[in-house]
């Protein structure tokens with residue numbers, strides 16, 4: 036994995052974000068600095084309300100930082116862009132579109148010829164194991180299947196960076212493990228830079244090359260842990276001695292922040 | 299869909315039809331009992347007297363004219379209501395000032411019975427169909443604009459974000475997200491609008507209309523002809539039912555994708 040001359044894909048430079056709420060302002064991010072390399076898989080963990088989603092939305096271009104900036108390939112991020120795909124926790128599928136029409140949405144926006152778009156969509160629908168459901172409507176799918184469609188939809192638009200905001204948070208344990216494995220497989224096949232938010236430490240370690248631990252509000256990066264477990268990782272990796280060691284270490288950090296929140 | 303679920307559905311459909319039949323029979327029994335009473339019999343003559351009233355009114359040459367005139371008022375009033383409510387609803391959702399100014403008006407007028415301000419319209423527009431159409435227009439507009447506005451307001455913003463990050467511009471968002479997401483609310487608005495149109499028909503035709511179901515009910519009441527009156531009242535109900543059925547079919551065609559809480 037290691038290469039000294041890896042390129043910085045995403046640069047988060049001293050990002051500060053405050054929200055103007057009803058009862059005064061909330062500082063969500065208080066000076067976040069982070070370099071994410073090309074093709075890197077990053078997981079972000081931290082207590083809820085520490086600004087994880089805010090950071091993701093700033094990278095996506097859905098929010099503007101109050102000060103500081105985020106850069107993609109050295110260019111300052113302003114607004115959304117197709118090179119940054121997003122997978123939301125609540126699936127966000129278009130309920131009036133069938134599975135294949137959902138997956139084709141990004142291609143439709145790019146004005147890809149219909150036949151080609153359909154071919155690409157079918158490829159990703161198959162990749163996420165939903166062959167045969169092309170013409171189903173979202174309401175006919177389970178939560179796990181919906182999230183598979185959302186992942187296929189993000190991939191089909193061919194982004195360079197994939198931003199995932201607790202994508203498996205609403206799923207049951209088995210489905211979650213299954214989707215983790217699938218996501219890892221896809222990532223190993225067509226490496227994209229992944230920025231993955233989770234509150235599940237196991238999930239973070241099994242997926243990431245580096246785990247970013249954020250501190251309680253106002254959010255800052257508290258620590259970055261390198262996950263020096265080689266790929267391919269499987270569910271067996273979870274009983275690995277090194278895995279358990281890292282898990283204890285990260286848990287400890289996250290737990291301290293959790294106590295901060297309770298105070 | 300598996301065989302079993304289709305079977306189950308069929309069974310449920312038959313049950314529903316049976317229930318409808320039972321309900322109808324019960325209504326006929328109640329109606330019959332009412333027709334037996336000395337006082338109630340005067341207002342509720344039974345089917346054998348009400349049904350021939352269709353012929354009587356036809357002989358007088360007004361039956362079809364009344365239906366035609368009323369349907370024209372409903373169609374024109376509702377049509378105008380719909381084509382004005384749609385853009386106003388979008389404007390209210392887009393520009394807060396528009397909503398802040400218009401919504402209180404609507405909420406104020408909505409609670410006033412249309413019958414109360416119908417005479418005002420006659421003073422300005424004269425008697426006949428014109429004020430009737432305008433009255434229905436006002437009533438349907440108020441119901442529909444508020445319903446569609448609330449629908450647009452309730453669109454899940456995550457869907458808009460999801461479209462944005464997939465490369466949609468403002469126009470795409472409007473055409474491919476806002477419009478389809480609003481369709482269920484538009485259909486609800488049409489349903490409420492038609493119901494409002496029918497319920498204001500009486501008030502509308504109190505404006506010196508020459509014909510019409512509402513006008514006829516009024517004039518028949520002056521001559522105490524309860525059988526044709528009842529016939530017209532039932533006719534109004536049947537028209538309402540037919541309209542509801544038509545909307546149901548359209549709804550199933552257009553919003554089959556919708557998740558139903560049942």
Ligand SMILES: Nc1ncnc2c1ncn2[C@@H]1O[C@H](COP(=O)(O)OP(=O)(O)O)[C@@H](O)[C@H]1O
Pocket residue numbers: 054055056061062063081082083084085086087088089090252
């Ligand atoms: N639109 C908003 N307006 C006001 N405060 C907000 C808004 N969005 C988030 N916040 C606040 O900012 C903080 C960080 O939120 P968020 O980024 O969603 O955290 P996380 O994803 O880590 O749970 C929270 O305290 C939250 O209440």
Ligand SMILES: [Mg+2]
Pocket residue numbers: 087088089200
């Ligand atoms: Mg969040």
